Amino acid sequence: MKNLMIAGLGALLLLSACQKNNDIAPDPAKVSMTITSPLPGQVFRSGDTVRLKAMVRYPGQLHGYELMLTDSLSGIVVHDLAQHVHADSFDIEDQWICAASGPSVIRLSLIASIDHDGDQARQDFSFTVNPH
């Protein structure tokens, strides 16, 4: 009985000893980001619906993404989609209705978070919204 209990405790210790983590070392250069809509420099009119479509790929685990639209002039964030998701790929689809009353340059920023320590990859470009 004593031996059985010792063997049992030993087995539990072995099972609990360590957990393997095979995730790769964070490398923002390995993050592939493809934004298919809108395109850099594209021009929209106020009231248009801007489709936001992007793909993020990475050979390891990603921890989330943020897709943000910022009015370049005022610095105000006009649309923000953020998800805390653990996966190696994100297919992002969203939309934004242009609400500018005057000519605006909108900066699109796509940020992929590789870990919880601040390692991120990002892509930025601008498009224009003109009044109707």
Add this chain to the structure above:
Amino acid sequence: MKKIIGLTLLVSAWMQPLRACDVCGCSASNQYLGVLPTANLNFVGVQYLHNSFGSDHPSLFEGRPNERAQDYYNTAQLWGRYNIGGGLQVFAFLPYRYNVQRTDTGNATMSGVGDVSVLANVLLLKDDAAAPGWQQQLLAGGGLKAPTGSYTGVTERDKLGLPNMQPGTGSWDFMLNANYTLRRKSNGVNLDASYTLTTANSDRYKYGNRLNAGLLLFHSWKKAAFTLMPQLGCRYEYTMHDYDNYDRRWLNEQSGGYMAFATAGIQAYYRRLGLRCTYQLPVAQQYASGYVTANNKIDAGIFLLF
């Protein structure tokens, strides 16, 4: 100025919130037996268990508020024990779970039948109850938890905070347990430990293996057909990290940890009817990298001996 404030408010309304992350690893299934009624009798009962966790996780993205959530786990469980021969006890558990997650940005509710578990324990040691002096009882065995509970799978959005909210785990798990009771006259001590070995489910998500151990001191008062048994003790739970993807060994280091509870409970018996109620107060914990805080636990049940 007013325009800027108005525009900011409007923009804030458009902003889609960041949903809470799965930092918990506090899957609801964490079965333990504790002090059990008379070994040679079978029983069937219903039990209600409630526990909750609060989580506060820094946002991954600059300038965003922390991701906060309150998770409430409620389980109503049908369970029972059946003796086979003189030395084998079979336990079965059929839970129904109702789990709620409240966040700053919305609530999620998941409910349904949980995973069925079956345990078979061998009575390794049992002293004659009528014998004078110390009396011991040792049960040990193992069991299986089958993925019978509802598990909606892990989609990109749903996996946010939700693997632990699912009524079922989608995985086959194996359990080992031992339960030792030492009595002298009306006083006694109970030690129990169970270890759950999990496997990955079809979404390759693997909940962490779990250890659950407890110590209870009890005293029983008998008057005619009525017995009252107050209990005091402590309980320790240790959960290993979950794997987000077990095939690729993606360890979720923000899950798992330990919790220690002070426990107080009472069991009451009248003829063949039994009641039990336990309250657990967390006294020490380090869970999900410190982002998760366990709150009080309570369980209460009624059972019929036959």
